[in-house]
Amino acid sequence: MTMNNKMPKIYVAGHRGMVGSAIVRQLIANGHDPAQIVGRTHAELDLTDQAAVRAFFATEKPDQVYLAAAKVGGIHANNTYPAEFIYDNLMVQANVIDAAFRNGVKKLLFLGSSCIYPKLAPQPMPENALLTGFLEPTNEPYAVAKIAGIKICESYNRQYQKDHGIDYRSVMPTNLYGPGDNYHPENSHVIPALIRRFHEAKIAQAPTVSIWGSGKPYREFLFVDDMASASVHVMNLDKAIYDEHTSPMQSHINVGYGSDITILEVAHAIGSVVGYSGEIVFDSTKPDGAPRKLIDSGLLKRLGWQAKINIETGLKLAYADFLNQIR
Template sequence: MSIHLSQKIYVAGHRGMVGSAIVRTLKEKGYENIITRTHAELDLINQAAVQAFFETEKPDQVYLAAAKVGGIYANNTFPAEFIYQNLMMESNVIHQAFVSGVKKLLFLGSSCIYPKLAPQPMAEDALLTGLLESTNEPYAVAKIAGIKLCESYNRQYGASHGIDYRSVMPTNLYGPGDNYHPENSHVIPALIRRFHEAKESKLPTVTIWGTGTPRREFLYVHDMAAASVFVMDLDKSIYDQQTEPMCSHINVGYGADVTIAELANAVGAAVGYQGNIDFDPTKPDGTPRKWMDSSRLNRLGWNPLVNLNDGLQSAYQEFLQRTTK
């Protein structure tokens, strides 16, 4: 095994949807020295515990995929937990990575970092140019802080200590390991669950909130994991050609969006629901469009492989496996 593949890699958040996909991708690429810790084994909010972990393990690389996440209901109900826990995890891991001599780190953010009314598609330089969506502002602020932590450590210690901390901002993700909770899930897992239950109950109609006209972009989680490893492994000179010191993060998107109506029909087809799909225009639509500009990443040589229909089929099969256990 090459020295490159033998590096010790710590994946924080390996039980989450993205973290578990990153572990699978690293193993597929031949990386064997991967270390993980469950929350019970290592509480990333505990500064002393994180310090002890890094002093003992001394990883060469870190993928920071750990986060407190949830849908609109959870963000609205627990704003203090969302900002505090995410800020603490990011601060502890990034700082202790630096202190222990980690040269390469990848921080995973979210598309919610961009202003609510950002021009579409949302480019990296739209960051901090307008007001955030109020429903998830605490979470977004924490994710912005993670980006700025990486930028700040690079600016102050990059040249003197040889560190290279990068950030990737995914669009809406779905796939194996997703959260199907009836109140805390995002749109695709929520629709998969609703259509599955409607099929099982032989309901004639499923009604979706809103007009169905808003447009959203979705990326299969295995593509996100592949992009994460791709960005981490890029030569610094190549990466720096597409970034700037004060705008160093990279968007990761599918490159196209769909209406909520098109998404609902695609999910219904993947699940095998045969009934009608209606929309309730008296309910809120939310932001008219959320679409990421991923041209920086595309210029670096990465493009997604899994289309929406194939990804939904795979996601539904994994949902079935989890619910029938």
């Protein structure tokens, strides 16, 4: 028997994105045969097209699926395109998970987002905070779609696990950054947006960089390769162990760094990495958002995984990636 026949055939949905490409890197680093990893670009396969997704699964017949494909963006993008954020994500998730089931995929991992938790959830946010309060209004459509993704996995498990042996799991990451990030000036998240802003200020020799808010809110950041490592870890957990620590009605697992820092600290760290020597000022007339967003990653730690890449190391790698992208 060849190596290819021994290894599961794995479909990584969103393999060109920040998280999907990191999962591919992690699988290969773990010794997985690249020939047994399947990916399709959006041009090759529109995941919102149910017929196309079903045809793809019927042809490729993967053994495992990492569902990392999603329409993502920062506050501005979520506010501007709420219809696309809820529709595209709901369609992608429903199409991929259902097609996986119809074509005999036994193991699937769905990647969500910490924005699924209520705006006023306890800090740090435990898994059981889900559906206990109102969501943050600015990204509610995206959050609702991600909650639906968790519940689709749970529902298929509840209905089909016993007779069909499927095992569909979900992980909820905190704020991610790193290679493959989106550095768009308007539609990106805080770290890539600040990396771009500080770099452009350095090039222009601007005397100051102004940042929205007071700088006081705390945020948790996780390097994307750590997220990929956690995803593969959770996918490969023994089912008895996974089931022991979750339930059919609450099966998702948080993935975080384990501690948070202020936006002020993040800004100064990025300024230092980029080499910006001007002054950093905060515009307190602009909104801060939630005072703190830290997830409780205690369950994943008990299951044998912990983040390794600290913010200083991660920011250096992220800035190197940004320089590669603009070249």
